Amino acid sequence: MLDHIPLPAFASFDGPKSAKVMLLGEAWGESEAMTRKPFVGESGKELFRMIAEVWPSDSWAETESTLHYGSAWIGPRKAVLSELEICMTHVLSLRPLANSLDSVACKKAELPKEYSWPSIPSKTRGLYLRPEFLSELSRLKVEIEEVRPNLIIALG
Numbered sequence: 001m002l003d004h005i006p007l008p009a010f011a012s013f014d015g016p017k018s019a020k021v022m023l024l025g026e027a028w029g030e031s032e033a034m035t036r037k038p039f040v041g042e043s044g045k046e047l048f049r050m051i052a053e054v055w056p057s058d059s060w061a062e063t064e065s066t067l068h069y070g071s072a073w074i075g076p077r078k079a080v081l082s083e084l085e086i087c088m089t090h091v092l093s094l095r096p097l098a099n100s101l102d103s104v105a106c107k108k109a110e111l112p113k114e115y116s117w118p119s120i121p122s123k124t125r126g127l128y129l130r131p132e133f134l135s136e137l138s139r140l141k142v143e144i145e146e147v148r149p150n151l152i153i154a155l156g
Contacts, residue, residue: 007093009142012036014078015087022149023047024140026156027092029099031071038088040074047155048077055084089143092136106130 010017012028014037023039031041039047045067052060059079066073081087097103105127112131129137144152 007036007139009139009146011139012038012093013087013089013143014038015081016085017087017147018085019081019087019147020085020150021087022144022147022152023086023088024152024154025088025090026101027090027099027104028095030095032090033095035071035074036093037074038090040071045073048073048080051084051086052080055086057083059083087147087149089140091140092133093139094133094136102127104130104133 012032025038028038029041029043031044032038038044048063049067052064057080059076059082063073063076063080066076092101092104094104107126108128110130111128
C-alpha cells in the first residue's frame with residue numbers, strides 16, 4: 001500500500017527556507033515515511049556525514065554525537081542545515097509500494113486524455129506519473145519557487 005496523504009508544501013521539508021542548496025530525493029523510504037522528514041534513514045546519515053566532510057560546520061559536533069541513537073540526530077541536524085544553508089525534500093513525499101517508483105506510474109494509454117506531454121513528463125520510457133500523484137509535483141514546484149535555491153542536487 002502506498003503511504004500517500006497529500007501534504008502541503010514544506011510539510012516534509014527540512015532545512016531553512018532561504019537555503020542556497022536543495023537536496024532532492026526521489027521518494028520516501030521506510031524511515032522517511034515514519035518521520036515525514038527527508039533523508040533520515042541509514043543512507044541519510046551517510047549523506048549527512050559526507051556533507052560534514054565537504055562543508056565543515058560549527059554545529060556538526062552536537063549532531064555527530066547523536067548519530068548512533070536512532071532518530072535522535074534528526075533534531076540537531078537542523079542547526080547544521082541552517083548554518084550551511086542546505087534544505088532537503090523529495091519529488092514524492094510518499095513511500096511507493098515496495099520502494100518501486102513503477103507503483104506510482106502508468107502507461108500513457110491509461111492517462112486521461114487531458115493529461116499529455118508536456119504536462120506530464122515520462123518517468124521512464126512509456127511510464128508516466130499517475131494523475132492522483134500530480135499534487136506531489138505541485139507541492140515540489142511551490143517549495144522550489146519559495147526557496148529559490150542557487151543549486152538543486154538530484155539524488156536517488
